[in-house]
Amino acid sequence: MKTNGLYSKEEKIFQDKNKLYQAHSVKQIAYSTDPRDFGQVAKSIPCQEACPARTNIPGYIRCINEKRYGRAYELNRGANIMPGVLGRICSRPCETACRHGAPDNGVSVGICHLKRACADLKSPMHRIIEGLYAPSGKSVAVVGSGPAGLAAAHDLAILGHRAVVFETMEKPGGMLMYGIPEFRLPRDLLMTEINNILRLGVELKTGQAVGTHITLETLTREFDAVVVAAGCTKPRLLGVEGEDLENVYNGLDFMKQINKLIGDKLIGDRPQLINRINSGQSPIDRQINRGLSPIKKINWGLSPIKNVAVIGGGFTAVDCARSAIRLGAEQVTLYIRKTMDDMRIDETEKHEARFEGIGVESLVQPARILGENGRVSGIEFVRTRIETTEKPPYKKSVPIAGSEFVVPCDSVIAALGQAPDAHDVSDALTGLDKDSPATGMKGVFAAGDFVTGSTDVISAIAGGRRTALAVDLYLTAMERKKTVVRLESHATTDRPRSYDFIDRVPMNTIAMDQRLADHTREVETGFDPDQALAESRRCYLCSLKYEIDPLRCIYCSACIDVAPKDCIKMVETIPVNADGTYGRYVETGQWDRVVSITIDNEACIRCGQCYEVCPMDCISVTKTELIQMDMDE
């Protein structure tokens, strides 16, 4: 039955049925603003609900399944602006929420890898689609060209406004350009997707620090509105003795230094071979043992690093650690306050860090940094324990008295995150509220990490887009877009049950020696079309809503008998929440109290078994999508 990982025979039968259904079906489409439909979409499509940008994930995965990569790319772009970038570096809240990863359902779909696949596999001459509004004659200054600023500028340009972006650094991209290493995010790809935004007529002024070269007050005079999306640049400090020693780096500054030098092509000499025994794990050892060319090292103009302690457990900390390996460090260890499980990175990143020989020491926090002659010689740590507070439920690390110990090292990278600094932009900028794009200054709005504090790229993009709509409302005094639920009759389940048992496709990566021979070479190499197809088949397509017509149902319970999950329920009542959405079903086991047999779309895995077996053909499938429409459409 199973051939090359694909269920060929069963799939063929399914495809034949599918064609038959399509030939005999007439599509009916409706647009709804009913709160019950919004509630249903939110509960039924957990990946989309978890995505801050509300990307139509089932939609683009279905397009990949049909090998319509360009359409999949555009569905992504419609929500998250830069699919190729996010397909590589997104923090993936969608995958955490994916129904396939729920208990007993297996492993979540590789949504992010599929996002990348549509960017990689689309035609090189792909045509981007933008629905441009008429010019408004208004102009908006955007401070910062990070993800939030770019997203805001993109949407403002679409809405017909002149958008001018002011960037402090020499290149656009903000954290994407300077905070993320090139081996995770190739810069040519980043620039391609930034240029897709600039091509809309967005003006970019680099090397222009608002607050230094130009004041916010000037911008408010010269433009009709200002969006401040200056990101988070103020590093959180360790707050321990010895932090001012040489060789103590802030994580973001460390990455900036490396990325700036790589960007300037100042890649320098080769390092000396390091005399170490084979560890069986260390990438450097393998490189040496294989007799291959030694590691290229960046001549980064600062002291050489050998034994590096990275404090922190987030993406920046891991990026710093992996970059330090590429700088020629012999030993790199991450030190985290809480447990390995509490690290704010996904399993893929954890694996790559381990694969590259990076150690992790958990349940520790630095007590002081030790130094000799002004340079770091070690760190004194103290062990921590986890304490749970009851209200709100929150876990914090608490130092254990008397548990101090010393670790020798020659460099410390503190990657504890950053905070926004409004005073850098203007002392007059007040009234920042993470729940509102408006600020205390008239005509000045804020977006992204600058107002919310350090988050992730997808949240920043979503924030930038929200702010753009708020600016548009401010400038035009009218709402021009509305979100509706598009409902389309769908006469097929789109997938056979066998797809539920396909294993997650692992991402392809380059070998360790290749990583070290060229430290800018991208580690992950993406899916080929077959891999993308296999992974796309794993998606449950939760945007398909299954419903039982109670007027036609004969209560035979055949659907309940075949359902692999507890998803078809005998319901006594369906409460309605205060916001108009449906609440949790009230189930009953007594037939005389049953008012309906109902499919619980929160538990349903869209296997289609009920649809196949129903003798009365009373189960319907409806494709549900959140879309944006013009108010006057």
Added chain:
Amino acid sequence: MPTSDHYVIIGNGPAGNAAAFTLRENDPDARITIISHENISFYAKPKLVRYLAGDIDKSALMVKEPDAYLQNNIRLRLGQTVMRIDLQNRCLHLAHMETVQYTRLVIASGSRARLLPSMKPYADCLTFVTEYNDIKGMREKIAAGKHFFVFGGDLVAFKFLKMLTHMKKQVTLLLYPKAFWPHTLTHAMQKTIVDNLARTGAHILVNDDLDTIVPEEQGGYNVTTQQGVKKQADLVFTFNGLIPNVDFARGCGLDIDHGILVDETMRTCLENVFACGSCAQIYNPDLTAYTTSIGWPNAVAQGKVAGLNLAGETCRVQQAGRKYFDLEGVKIKTTWWEDADREDTEGEDTDREGNDRKDADFKNTERKDVECKDTDRDRKTGEKDGR
């Protein structure tokens, strides 16, 4: 104590059994269930190597037969895998879709083999010697085979290598100094170990790493190292220590680092949930470090404490001190390591004489000893190498 309480113990090793039988001694009416994913009653994992070599039969592996559980009114559910813990509803979800309610839970799920990230692509080609399930049918294959390849090199690996060479098998060992984590072998230590092991007739490779393992159509594997060494092997084994077997418990609310975090009473952060044995991670104030225990006596001690505390006592586990550990002529001073092959398996079932005789067989060479000084780096947790 109400008899309606259901005490469920996950794991049928020394910790789980110690917890169950201690609880039984202190509460004759308690309803106790042990759930184990293995299809075999309580057996001595340290003896698996000798069983593989054909030195002992299956009956000699056994520590407790099913009758012992019947007599003590302990329900033993074998071959049933716990997939997740539902703390809110106080139930366990088993792989066969059954749910088991509990009022108090002891997690004593032990450890599983550590697979190095670089070896993941070849996982299907590798054989582990961690539990009885791993080695079903291997005994015959080993008897019939001639060439074997061993990666890593923890304590079990050395014993296994000696067993194979004693059986006149051709063995290649690719030695990983970090398999003894947290100790990294120095050149001197590595040389001593290699010299001692080489006297067994095995081919020892150092300063090398795995390149590829290619299965052959007619059985067996072609192993190529990065230095270009090519070997044909009937079986490829890997020994890179153990990691706590706690994946099923992740995401349920327990604090998990490498293992499940517990205090000295073996209590976790959640009420009515205990963890003990090598799946538990505990702060040792004497060492000012978190440790996961290795070895039978530690597991038994922790299981007993969990059992007593389940029965309403308030006992604290005695932290094990440091001791010298002999690693092929290299003395490593460390803690919570036990040379399992020399241990009593709950005392009454010891096969001590057999062990001693076997050890004597191996002491056929004059060995040079090197001492590894105790350092802060042995104050580690989690992944571990002695068994």
